[in-house]
Amino acid sequence: MAFFLETLLGGLMSGMLYSLVALGFVLIYKASGVFNFAQGAMVLFAALSMARFSEWIPQWLGMENLFLANLLAFVVSVAVMFVVAWLIERLVLRHLVNQEGATLLMATLGIAYFLDGVGQTIFGSDIYKIDVGMPKEPVFLLESIFQGGILINKEDFIAAFVSAMLVVALSIFFQKTSTGRALRAVADDHQAAQSIGIPLNRIWVIVWCVAGITALVAGIIWGSKLGAQFSLSTVALRALPVVILGGLTSIPGAIIGGLIIGVGEKLSEVFLGPYVGGGIEIWFAYMLALIFLLFRPQGLFGEKIIDRV
Amino acid sequence: MFYRENGQFKTSYEKDQQVFSIPQDRWAIFAIIAFAFIGIPLLVDEYLFRAILIPFVILSLAALGVNILVGYCGQITLGAGAFMAIGAYAGYNFLVRISGMPTLGAILLGGLTAAVVGIVFGAPSLRVRGLYLAVATLAAQFFWDWAFLRIKWFTNDSPSGSVFVADVSLMGWTVNTAAEKYLFCLGILVVFSLLAKNMVRGSIGRQWMAIRDMDVAATVIGIRPMYAKLSAFAVSSFYVGVAGALWGFVHLGSWEPAAFSIDRSFQLLFMVIIGGMGSIVGSFFGAAFIVILPLFLNQMLPVVGGLFGLDVSIALVSHVEIMIFGALIIFFLIVEPHGIARLWSTGREKLRLWPFPH
Numbered sequence: 144m145a146f147f148l149e150t151l152l153g154g155l156m157s158g159m160l161y162s163l164v165a166l167g168f169v170l171i172y173k174a175s176g177v178f179n180f181a182q183g184a185m186v187l188f189a190a191l192s193m194a195r196f197s198e199w200i201p202q203w204l205g206m207e208n209l210f211l212a213n214l215l216a217f218v219v220s221v222a223v224m225f226v227v228a229w230l231i232e233r234l235v236l237r238h239l240v241n242q243e244g245a246t247l248l249m250a251t252l253g254i255a256y257f258l259d260g261v262g263q264t265i266f267g268s269d270i271y272k273i274d275v276g277m278p279k280e281p282v283f284l285l286e287s288i289f290q291g292g293i294l295i296n297k298e299d300f301i302a303a304f305v306s307a308m309l310v311v312a313l314s315i316f317f318q319k320t321s322t323g324r325a326l327r328a329v330a331d332d333h334q335a336a337q338s339i340g341i342p343l344n345r346i347w348v349i350v351w352c353v354a355g356i357t358a359l360v361a362g363i364i365w366g367s368k369l370g371a372q373f374s375l376s377t378v379a380l381r382a383l384p385v386v387i388l389g390g391l392t393s394i395p396g397a398i399i400g401g402l403i404i405g406v407g408e409k410l411s412e413v414f415l416g417p418y419v420g421g422g423i424e425i426w427f428a429y430m431l432a433l434i435f436l437l438f439r440p441q442g443l444f445g446e447k448i449i450d451r452v
Numbered sequence: 453m454f455y456r457e458n459g460q461f462k463t464s465y466e467k468d469q470q471v472f473s474i475p476q477d478r479w480a481i482f483a484i485i486a487f488a489f490i491g492i493p494l495l496v497d498e499y500l501f502r503a504i505l506i507p508f509v510i511l512s513l514a515a516l517g518v519n520i521l522v523g524y525c526g527q528i529t530l531g532a533g534a535f536m537a538i539g540a541y542a543g544y545n546f547l548v549r550i551s552g553m554p555t556l557g558a559i560l561l562g563g564l565t566a567a568v569v570g571i572v573f574g575a576p577s578l579r580v581r582g583l584y585l586a587v588a589t590l591a592a593q594f595f596w597d598w599a600f601l602r603i604k605w606f607t608n609d610s611p612s613g614s615v616f617v618a619d620v621s622l623m624g625w626t627v628n629t630a631a632e633k634y635l636f637c638l639g640i641l642v643v644f645s646l647l648a649k650n651m652v653r654g655s656i657g658r659q660w661m662a663i664r665d666m667d668v669a670a671t672v673i674g675i676r677p678m679y680a681k682l683s684a685f686a687v688s689s690f691y692v693g694v695a696g697a698l699w700g701f702v703h704l705g706s707w708e709p710a711a712f713s714i715d716r717s718f719q720l721l722f723m724v725i726i727g728g729m730g731s732i733v734g735s736f737f738g739a740a741f742i743v744i745l746p747l748f749l750n751q752m753l754p755v756v757g758g759l760f761g762l763d764v765s766i767a768l769v770s771h772v773e774i775m776i777f778g779a780l781i782i783f784f785l786i787v788e789p790h791g792i793a794r795l796w797s798t799g800r801e802k803l804r805l806w807p808f809p810h
Contacts, residue, residue: 178583178586234782235782235786238786239785239786239789242785242789243789244528244582244583245522245528245725245729246725246785246789248528248583248586249721249722249725249781249785250781250782250785250786252718252722252778252781253778253779253780253781253782253785254778254782255778256774256775256777256778256781257774257775257778257779257782258778259771259774259775259778260771260772260773260774260775260776260777260778261771261775263771264768264771264772264775268767268771380590380714383587383590384587386587387584387587387588391583391584419602422598422601422602423598425594425598426591426594426595426597426598429587429588429590429591429594429595430591430595432587432588432591433576433588433591436576436579436580436584436588437576437579437580440579440580440581440584441584442584448581
């Protein structure tokens with residue numbers, strides 16, 4: 144029982160991490176109808192930028208304070224992601240308005256290649272450390288109930304907490320601010336939004352910025368777990384089933400989908416994996432999402448797809 | 453001046469319905485095919501065969517398959533690499549497990565197996581569509597990546613899923629040298645292209661296109677979506693599977709699952725989109741572009757760096773390479789979203805009127 148609970152909790156927490164990446168997909172899809180395959184590359188780019196600037200800034204300024212260095216690196220990385228978002232809108236999306244979904248998908252794949260290349264050219268291609276002072280030692284819960292208690296990684300716990308906070312912040316941003324309202328209007332209907340004077344291009348820059356910042360947070364958390372390295376860009380592929388399970392247009396969907404996928408992956412790996420040879424997490428998540436789609440083609444919380452001739 | 457069709461009158465239905473109804477086109481195609489079969493083996497050296505021509509021919513076949521599904525039937529797939537793997541591994545199993553199996557038979561049976569699996573993994577397309585389907589096809593990719601790595605039966609109990617095929621032979625002709633390999637693949641490509649061209653002109657191709665353009669409307673006018681979609685999946689997977697078997701048997705000789713990873717799927721989709729969706733000739737253009745570009749960048753970058761007095765390291769070359777690759781893809785999509793095939797047809801229109809365009 145304790146083992147099961149431990150696996151379950153581990154699954155929930157890794158699920159939160161997936162939903163952090165999934166959020167980036169949903170944000171961009173909602174506002175511009177673009178399925179952004181470059182989200183993984185953005186996570187990698189942001190993580191590399193954070194890792195390298197937190198290393199370079201103390202060297203340049205000759206200071207010792209770790210917290211201040213990280214803070215500065217974070218600010219610089221946010222600025223970097225802003226520039227990336229602006230460039231993407233200016234150089235790519237603006238020229239591809241009204242193209243088919245497949246073309247836009249390919250364009251984001253092109254962006255992904257480009258970002259991977261640029262990131263590794265500027266920041267280098269080794270494994271870099273991100274040290275934001277996350278505690279590494281495990282803690283034990285419920286020791287009075289189960290013998291030995293339930294082992295939980297404090298780091299995972301903090302990561303899950305940060306993701307939850309980010310989701311709350313994003314929800315408030317979307318529901319309460321005027322910019323958020325404009326974003327939702329654009330998501331609803333491009334032309335109608337434009338006709339009441341919402342600047343489409345600026346909205347897209349903002350959305351890509353917000354997605355960039357989510358990528359940065361995801362990059363910092365994943366990066367401090369695994370190190371900032373090239374394999375981070377494949378995190379996006381792990382997060383894809385989350386998005387289609389939760390629905391491409393729903394922020395709560397990304398969270399719930401993430402939790403379901405996280406738990407499903409961990410449980411299947413632990414309880415089913417040994418029988419079929421292990422390593423089944425990746426395709427299991429996709430199969431889970433696929434089977435789910437057969438019953439609800441628009442995902443868990445996605446908007447109902449209505450076909451008109 | 454030379455490419456004029458006025459004065460050519462078609463006097464029978466057969467003539468009207470020919471694949472290449474304009475004689476200039478027909479002769480040009482014959483000339484190109486003759487050159488590909490006779491001229492190229494005389495002119496080209498070993499390296500060019502192995503590095504460019506054989507991959508180009510095989511990947512064109514795969515791109516043709518993907519184009520049938522994506523370009524003609526409108527179902528985006530990100531799992532084409534998996535179907536190449538199925539073709540290769542199924543062909544390998546037929547070859548190893550059935551004694552006396554001819555190589556060509558194994559290749560075609562590999563393609564057939566891929567077609568059957570394609571129908572299974574295409575079934576969700578009846579419920580799910582668009583981007584959701586694209587992600588769902590990734591399920592096939594990851595599942596088969598895993599299966600060929602972990603399930604030992606598929607790979608005849610070889611460690612890490614690496615297998616090899618000794619030599620390819622066709623009715624007593626052993627395909628050994630690079631030139632022979634090229635001719636073998638080219639022969640298959642020509643036959644399959646002709647088949648594809650006729651399929652997309654015929655009733656089934658029109659059904660696919662109707663489904664692509666608006667599937668609800670197509671259903672209303674009496675096209676069975678299940679039949680149309682699944683047949684597109686089957687035909688496409690067959691082509692991709694045969695290409696995969698050729699890739700393994702002829703091009704690589706020995707291979708492991710990584711040869712058909714998700715990067716291959718993306719690559720094939722790039723070929724179709726850059727070449728031109730819904731165009732047979734576009735598949736060839738796309739394949740040529742994607743095969744040649746990385747090689748070209750790889751050769752050119754150190755030279756260009758040298759001009760500016762920069763010492764370009766290998767790591768930097770590979771990073772700049774994917775950077776330029778990505779940038780060029782975006783550039784192409786912006787300049788010509790309909791692919792190189794559209795440029796080609798615009799060029800032909802211009803040529804028709806040249807030199808008196810008014």
